[in-house]
Amino acid sequence: MESDPVFPRLIALTRAGFEPECAQELEHELAARGGSGYAQTQRDSGFVLLHVQDAPQRRLRVRELIFARQLLPLRASFEALDPKDRVAPILAEVKASGVMLSDVWVETADSPAGEQMRAFARSFESAMATALKREKRLDARSTHRLHLFAHSGTQIDLCIATHAETAPWKGGIPRLRFPSESPSRSTLKLEEAFLVLLDEDERARWLQAGMTAVDLGACPGGWSYQFTRRAMRVIAVDNGAMADSLMATGLVDHVRADGFRFQPQKPVEWMVCDMVEQPIKVAERMATWLREGWCRRTIFNLKLPMKKRWPEVQRCFASMREAVPFDLDLRAKQLYHDREEITVFAACA
Ligand SMILES: C[S@@+](CC[C@H](N)C(=O)[O-])C[C@H]1O[C@@H](n2cnc3c(N)ncnc32)[C@H](O)[C@@H]1O
Known part of the structure; x- marks a missing residue:
């Protein structure tokens, strides 16, 4: 011993x-x-x-x-x-x-x-x-x-x-049960992100019925489902098809547009993003949303390159901190349900 x-x-x-x-x-x-x-x-x-x-x-x-x-x-x-x-x-x-x-x-x-x-x-x-x-x-x-x-x-x-x-x-590893009403398995990723990146008090305050979330790259709707199941409204931005079951809730507004150009008409509580793109491009767009006050907080994925993943994460975070003129609350985890990516929470501190 x-x-x-x-x-x-x-x-x-x-x-x-x-x-x-x-x-x-x-x-x-x-x-x-x-x-x-x-x-x-x-x-x-x-x-x-x-x-x-x-x-x-x-x-x-x-x-x-x-x-x-x-x-x-x-x-x-x-x-x-x-x-x-x-x-x-x-x-x-x-x-x-x-x-x-x-x-x-x-x-x-x-x-x-x-x-x-x-x-x-x-x-x-x-x-x-x-x-x-x-x-x-x-x-x-x-x-x-x-x-x-x-x-x-x-x-x-x-x-x-x-x-x-x-x-x-x-x-x-939080063991989560796949909710059969969800249109895709990636719903587990956002559910895990809420559990791992937020504390109990934050979940209670920030995920309330009647709040609005923008979901960039939403189709078929696994992430949107995490909001509709909490009776929250969703603006789902994607050129693809949303699941009928989600549209039937009456809580989802499906906007066929480019997620990198879309801007909400008024500020929303949440913006989430599951678009597969260059990590730095995603990070820069997320920073714009926070800087412009279009959303209070965001959860998004950064798909990591095969090599130099850690330096790439640092580059993305540095670019976000530089782009936003106030302190950022940045939390990130490679979740159990993530693969070659990490999931990030960001808000004004
Ligand atoms: C990984 S899937 C999202 C899965 C979704 N989060 C779910 O839980 O069902 C990525 C989506 O991003 C969309 N997407 C990719 N680039 C986009 C863009 N520039 N604007 C809008 N949607 C985009 C794709 O059409 C695809 O539906």
């Missing part, structure tokens, strides 16, 4: 194939907070290990990272657990920590190797929960959770973290 409190390590879970971007972002954000360290990763593993050498002045938060879905402070690594008794060494480490736990999650990478571990993770999680209960280490009021990141049945990383500093879903 290896444990090193002097040089803390963090595990970041990411989309398989995006480990280099996740590593670049972690090193960049660590340095931006006055810390230093280096990231270690393997292509397609679905995770990055960040070695922190000089602690940052402000902690890294998963909510503030784009390519990390979950971020866990690594307390101990078990490299060769005995399959006959995996529980005892983990329990000993938990007792040594002196921390009471709300519950235990066994998490795996979102990768082919991680996929193979799902059944083990489920059964080991219930074995661990039983042992923790027996040893009186569980208290539902505790703010700390035990996270066990399973590389294999014998290699497991142990992390103890507060609920506030981690993603509130196992592996940082």
